[in-house]
Amino acid sequence: MYLNNYLTINTTNNLKAVAIILVILGHLGFINRSGAWGVGIFLLLSGYGLTQSYVKSGIIGFFKKRLLAVILPYSIVMLIWIFVDFILGNKYSISTIATSILGVNFKSVIDVTMWYIPFLILWYIIFFLTFKSLKNNYFKIITMFIFSCIIYYYVYKLFDQNVGVRLYTLLFPIGVLLGFLFSKELNISEKMLKSTLGHIIIFSFILFEISLNRSNDYRYYTLSIIMFSVMIISIFMIMQNFESKILSFIGNISFELYLFEGVFINKYNFIFECINNKFLSVVTYFILIFVLSSIYHNIVKYINEHSDVYLFEIIKQFNYKLRVISLSRMIK
Template sequence: MIISRNKSTILKGLAILSVFISHYGILSQVAATGVAVFLFLSGYGLEKSTSKNGLDSFWKKRIRSVYIPYWIVTITFTILLALTSNFSLYDYIKYISIINFDSKIDPTMWYVTYLTLCYFIFYIINKHIKNNIPVAYLISPFILLLVTQPSFGSSYGVILYFPYFFFGALFARYSALIKKDIPSKAVFTLVILTILTMYFSITHVYTPTYFMSILLSTITLILLPDKLFNKGFISSKMLKIGNISYELYLIEGVMIMTINGSLMKYIHEGYIRIPIIFISTIILSLILKKIIDSSIINKIKLNIN
């Protein structure tokens, strides 16, 4: 397999870390690659699952894995904000209901709204288009772009991400045709091209070069030999981070808004604030993961089934 379970989990760990360091003002461009990798792996995993199990319990599985964690975080944060902030009821309803195209509360949650649109298109294709699914996957990115570009705020840069979910689904569909690892020379060439395009796009975001740097870096990570992800200290740590990558994403934006905002009055040095935010995010994400895997939530999952 080009993308084993270990490799997928480690890539998610690397992707969420890229988002973290970007939000902290370090190498701000790498977050775009992290988002692209997440979307690619989401499409890949969903296609693999659907090819085995069809669309049985499609939305129930999404509720368990995506929306219940989202609601735990957003409802909790909404309650806390209601005591201290002046957002409108309409803003809170949009935030919780995932109709979050331009959120005033937590802009980072746009990703769940975007992913939900991908899910809807994917579901419709697999439900109603039986004979031309690959063609539908090729067309879908442009449908997604037409829907999302006018809907999301310009700061989200959704134009950068429109192909990756369905490219991931297509890759999953045909990855079995690839019998061996990609030659090392080809991977090395991709790495060099990625570095060059990233360098030349540092000060030119939303340009063809910037888009190309995201595309090349995503392809490079996906095509790296699987053996690189099986052993070593870094791989083991990234595996742990990858296992809670979604929880980290949900918590991270909230922590930046709350801790960063409250500590600004007392701690002006970023090198102190950043570790506090990072450690707090890790701890709360582990707690959220425990809650999601708890017997209480499992009972809810059983009721859904």
């Protein structure tokens, strides 16, 4: 039995929906610390997904896939916020603009909630270098955890301490570990698997409750995020046949929701200040981010579907210009 049959695309999509809902509710202040739980789920799923992709097709096309799926959508949105800020009278240095667009501004000057992108890119680079250079899968897993320790101790030389990046350093490597574990066939019955998952849920919940009450300590706070992520993933694995059109829809646009949800809470919240009723203000906020995310998701999807055509045309035009330049020099 392969465990990835219990963590299907549909299941991971539902988990992404739960994660982004937790992030939004946390940012809105409705559920204390839920944003951290949502980020934990995202990072664990990211490590898992990359490892599963590696097991199936290797490391070929790694950065192209990440560019189209993550960096390009983020960069376009960041360009929009820079333009909006310019109209509002907020100007940035060239270096801040360049690093923000590329996703390597570790201080997240333009949108503080975007710290997740450079953190994710950092893990992408570590993942690529590790999986490209090492052959043994056990060494790959160990190396990922070694890097998580290094990041834990040196992360605040890059990131702002207020965003609490240190809380999440173990989640990506745990996802990598699960990615390898779930790619192996295990001699276990379905009944035994569900029983094991049930015990994991209970154990995770107990540790989550214990660590949550001591979450003023970073170590316990980190443990609470890990346990919550493991617990939620185990619950959805047991409910493998569970289908929800709402969760499926939200999961599909989860990344786009992340790109839009934070900036309207922390930066452009003046849009909702004219609405005196708090309930209507929140409803308007949700309508706005869901509409923008849905539209943007379709735009990104179209770009991804036609990326090879666009890339071919760019290369074609570039080669044509090179030939013209070379010909003109020969004539001279």
